[in-house]
Amino acid sequence: MPCLLLDFFYLFSIYVRIAHLMAIKAVFLDRDGTINEDTDYVHKPEDFHLLAGVLEALKLLTEKGVKTYIITNQAGIARGYYTEDDFKNLTEYMTELFLKEGIRIDGVFYCPHHPEGKLEEYRAKCSCRKPATGMLDKVIAKNRFLPNEMVLIGDKNTDIETGRKLNMKKTYLVETGYGLKEKADTKADMVVPNLLAAVNDILENL
Numbered sequence: 617m618p619c620l621l622l623d624f625f626y627l628f629s630i631y632v633r634i635a636h637l638m639a640i641k642a643v644f645l646d647r648d649g650t651i652n653e654d655t656d657y658v659h660k661p662e663d664f665h666l667l668a669g670v671l672e673a674l675k676l677l678t679e680k681g682v683k684t685y686i687i688t689n690q691a692g693i694a695r696g697y698y699t700e701d702d703f704k705n706l707t708e709y710m711t712e713l714f715l716k717e718g719i720r721i722d723g724v725f726y727c728p729h730h731p732e733g734k735l736e737e738y739r740a741k742c743s744c745r746k747p748a749t750g751m752l753d754k755v756i757a758k759n760r761f762l763p764n765e766m767v768l769i770g771d772k773n774t775d776i777e778t779g780r781k782l783n784m785k786k787t788y789l790v791e792t793g794y795g796l797k798e799k800a801d802t803k804a805d806m807v808v809p810n811l812l813a814a815v816n817d818i819l820e821n822l
């Protein structure tokens with residue numbers, strides 16, 4: 617009998633260790649249409665409007681110690697609609713807004729390219745524009761995230777494809793932004809109303 621009891625605790629401790637190993641450690645988020653209203657080529661603080669529930673969602677991720685990265689295609693730079701400095705200013709505005717709420721973002725990565733960009737320096741078929749994985753590859757390697765420790769949330773199927781290429785544990789298509797249009801032929805693991813719903817699902821399964 618004592619042996620059986622010991623075995624039970626031993627097995628349970630292995631289970632706890634495995635469960636911990638399988639936990640979600642990194643969330644990759646699209647920006648426009650997922651975090652803020654996508655009014656096309658948003659690049660000014662006054663046009664940056666957070667979607668409902670976003671602050672709550674991001675706060676939860678910070679509280680649970682889940683690393684949070686924003687990955688965003690910014691072809692407006694290649695098209696000459698705004699500059700990299702405009703993007704960086706808006707990023708600063710956004711991260712300050714988040715910091716005031718106690719939200720920590722672990723990285724913001726952007727792709728300024730487009731194959732048909734107007735500005736030659738950004739005209740490229742690059743390896744960072746989603747659905748390519750270039751924006752994520754380095755941070756994944758650096759932090760040694762395993763596929764089943766990562767999830768991705770976005771409003772377009774190009775976002776979803778990025779997560780699927782990396783065999784992430786789960787991809788979420790939000791119905792904000794372009795999500796309602798995109799969901800008809802999505803390969804996302806789950807379609808959710810918004811970012812908060814996705815984060816709640818992630819935390820339930822943590």
Ligand SMILES: [Mg+2]
Pocket residue numbers: 646647648649650654770771772793
């Ligand atoms: Mg988007």
Ligand SMILES: [Zn+2]
Pocket residue numbers: 727728729742743744745
């Ligand atoms: Zn790029």
